[in-house]
Amino acid sequence: MMSDSSKTKYWRANLKVVVFLLSVWFLVGYGLSIFFIESMNQINIGQLGLGFWMAQQGSIFVFVALVVIYAVVMDRLDRKYNVSD
Amino acid sequence: MFSLNVAEPLLAQADPARIWTWTFVGVTFAIYLYIGWRSRVKETRGFYVAGQGVPAIANGAATAADWMSAASFISMAGLISFSGSDGSVYLMGWTGGYVLLALLLAPYLRKFGHYTVPDFIGARYYSDTARVVAAMCAIFVSLTYVAGQMKGVGVVFSRFLEVELWLGVVIGMGIVAFFAGLGGMKGITWTQVVQYFILILAFLIPSIAISSMLTQDAIPQSGFVFSDISERLNEVLMELGEQEYTKPFGKFSQLNVFCITAALMFGTAGLPHVIVRFYTVKNVRAARYSAVWAIIFIAILYTTAPALGLFARYNLIKNLHESQVTQIELQTGDAKPQSFDFPGSREAAFEAVQQAQTKNEQAANDSSIPKTSITYFLKSPDGKPLNWATQWQNTGLLKVDDLDRDGRINLKLMEIKGTDGKTVKRSELAKIDKDIIVLSTPEVAGLPPWVIALVAAGGLAAALSTAAGLLLVISSSLAHDLYIRFFDPSASETKKVMVGRVAILLGILVAGYFGVYPPGFVGEVVAFAFGLAAASFFPVIFLGIFSTRVNRAGAISGMIVGLVFTMTYIILCTADKVLPFLFDAPILTADQWLFGISPQGIGTLGMLLNFVVTWLVSLGTAPPPKEVVELVEGIRLPGQAGSAIGH
Numbered sequence: 001m002m003s004d005s006s007k008t009k010y011w012r013a014n015l016k017v018v019v020f021l022l023s024v025w026f027l028v029g030y031g032l033s034i035f036f037i038e039s040m041n042q043i044n045i046g047q048l049g050l051g052f053w054m055a056q057q058g059s060i061f062v063f064v065a066l067v068v069i070y071a072v073v074m075d076r077l078d079r080k081y082n083v084s085d
Numbered sequence: 086m087f088s089l090n091v092a093e094p095l096l097a098q099a100d101p102a103r104i105w106t107w108t109f110v111g112v113t114f115a116i117y118l119y120i121g122w123r124s125r126v127k128e129t130r131g132f133y134v135a136g137q138g139v140p141a142i143a144n145g146a147a148t149a150a151d152w153m154s155a156a157s158f159i160s161m162a163g164l165i166s167f168s169g170s171d172g173s174v175y176l177m178g179w180t181g182g183y184v185l186l187a188l189l190l191a192p193y194l195r196k197f198g199h200y201t202v203p204d205f206i207g208a209r210y211y212s213d214t215a216r217v218v219a220a221m222c223a224i225f226v227s228l229t230y231v232a233g234q235m236k237g238v239g240v241v242f243s244r245f246l247e248v249e250l251w252l253g254v255v256i257g258m259g260i261v262a263f264f265a266g267l268g269g270m271k272g273i274t275w276t277q278v279v280q281y282f283i284l285i286l287a288f289l290i291p292s293i294a295i296s297s298m299l300t301q302d303a304i305p306q307s308g309f310v311f312s313d314i315s316e317r318l319n320e321v322l323m324e325l326g327e328q329e330y331t332k333p334f335g336k337f338s339q340l341n342v343f344c345i346t347a348a349l350m351f352g353t354a355g356l357p358h359v360i361v362r363f364y365t366v367k368n369v370r371a372a373r374y375s376a377v378w379a380i381i382f383i384a385i386l387y388t389t390a391p392a393l394g395l396f397a398r399y400n401l402i403k404n405l406h407e408s409q410v411t412q413i414e415l416q417t418g419d420a421k422p423q424s425f426d427f428p429g430s431r432e433a434a435f436e437a438v439q440q441a442q443t444k445n446e447q448a449a450n451d452s453s454i455p456k457t458s459i460t461y462f463l464k465s466p467d468g469k470p471l472n473w474a475t476q477w478q479n480t481g482l483l484k485v486d487d488l489d490r491d492g493r494i495n496l497k498l499m500e501i502k503g504t505d506g507k508t509v510k511r512s513e514l515a516k517i518d519k520d521i522i523v524l525s526t527p528e529v530a531g532l533p534p535w536v537i538a539l540v541a542a543g544g545l546a547a548a549l550s551t552a553a554g555l556l557l558v559i560s561s562s563l564a565h566d567l568y569i570r571f572f573d574p575s576a577s578e579t580k581k582v583m584v585g586r587v588a589i590l591l592g593i594l595v596a597g598y599f600g601v602y603p604p605g606f607v608g609e610v611v612a613f614a615f616g617l618a619a620a621s622f623f624p625v626i627f628l629g630i631f632s633t634r635v636n637r638a639g640a641i642s643g644m645i646v647g648l649v650f651t652m653t654y655i656i657l658c659t660a661d662k663v664l665p666f667l668f669d670a671p672i673l674t675a676d677q678w679l680f681g682i683s684p685q686g687i688g689t690l691g692m693l694l695n696f697v698v699t700w701l702v703s704l705g706t707a708p709p710p711k712e713v714v715e716l717v718e719g720i721r722l723p724g725q726a727g728s729a730i731g732h
Contacts (some may be wrong), residue, residue: 002722007721007722010722014721018188018189022185029177030346033173034173034346045310047311047313048309048310051333052170052331055176055333056170056172057310057388059173059176059181060180060388061388063183063184064380064384067187068377070187071376074373075370083723084723084724
């Protein structure tokens, strides 16, 4: 059984990972793709405005990356605190 | 040339697309039946959570199929196609919500390990009231949703196989009843895995073909970015007097793009039929990795959809704009159709059309006058006959009207004086349903008949997989959360499974009935189901995991305030459609919307209210008991996820 302090540490570390990843999620999904889409459209990617591309396709690639990073980082965290089963 | 009315049955039978479709549908249905038979189960653990031994990658594919409904497959690319840049609300809403689910809910709910979402809410908030409220919400959301899937099955059958809509629905019901009733979650899981591969192939093949044709790039995702197709489409749209495709905030205001995206995201994360998929894997780690596989599988379709939407809009305009009328056919009731060839009998044709339109206007107010259907046979500007356009007119999803009677269909917006003296802007494309975009792409692009058949099988796979997942939620809510718990807690395993089967069959019957005779509110509520889920489920599940202070009183008042607020606002804004027998106009019109927020986006505000109420009420009342705090601390640690406890 793990001690209460290492439980708390594991939970804190977990929260940090989630808060960081969701900040990226918010910045990409809402910031670049909605609030600042018009200024982002001044920049081009290929033949499209960057804002339009982000809103329709780029953000989805970022979302996939976030879920992958979460699984990998949490795996490491589980091993570090020895909580995996 | 054949018509959908089966006027020439022999010719219709010889149509290769139909033979292919029957073959594909027959083979895929046989596979679903076989899997259902192979995975028949005897105990509740197999019935509700597939024995909790599903590998992560298989659960990923099953989750993706569960998640992507008839709407994702059939309607979404079309919605995007007609919304341009603002179509991003659907793309980001339905994928971004998945990030929330994967990071904030799935691993913890798996650790909790019970069978259903109401189980979690009931245990976390130590309250049977909370459990019942959650079970009712789950049944309500799932039932309205499943009716839409059943209707999707019927539409595919009637369009591609010329089977009556009701018969299509009945066939679909029979198939689902077999594999879901017999195999429960186990049967559903493995059929969903197969259904994922069918639907993704069916989506990708036509997309790749149309991308190669229009952009010379076989990968739709890169053709979308690197070819000049978006510029070409923008130019064409400007010429027609419409807004540029890539310009934001044409369809929704910026505030509404934000609110609708958020409502879809948080609603998606709270949908019970997707959450329960994470109960089927071995442990917390497998739950995280099945989330990885699922979002990869989902992203394959969701990054293709915006490309398909753009390509299809361009292709449609190129084919229809300036197309020539070759023949007009009029049919009243069951009478023999009257047919006029162009250009020979043009004058007579338009005279007949004029009379039919006047009569149809009268028929709108007087049901004793039979309606006349007017079908245009068209030839594209480069001389190809547009058979698909004729067929879609027969389903009523596409309507053209040669307003200036010049024998050509012009998509340019024109100012037309209506009968009430007001000028309206419209083009000679009188109506086009969003569902046409995906279903007609193979025909518009001139692809071989087997591709058309594959799209039909894919649409069915998408509809059936989601329907099965939803039906399991309905069954588990009715049988496990309500009946067994409150009326027969000492039932044997065999009896529990039997009750579950009966509940699935009940769900299928109700869903099928709604699929054939959709009450006005079903169509409306489906569009708002996400907002309702966001306003009711998400905050309570999230706070239940991330706070140990939130208690029973907080959760129940939060759920009720969020749900009632959102529901009331939606009803006020859509009174004419939800309660047509009471109102002929919405009580709140678009210029009276609260802060200008549309009913589709109001769930975001409802969710914020739910959060605030849950938190404040919890702080004002006693903290939850010690066992509940221990339960919450337990689900935060991945170890010993094990099997469901307490059953």
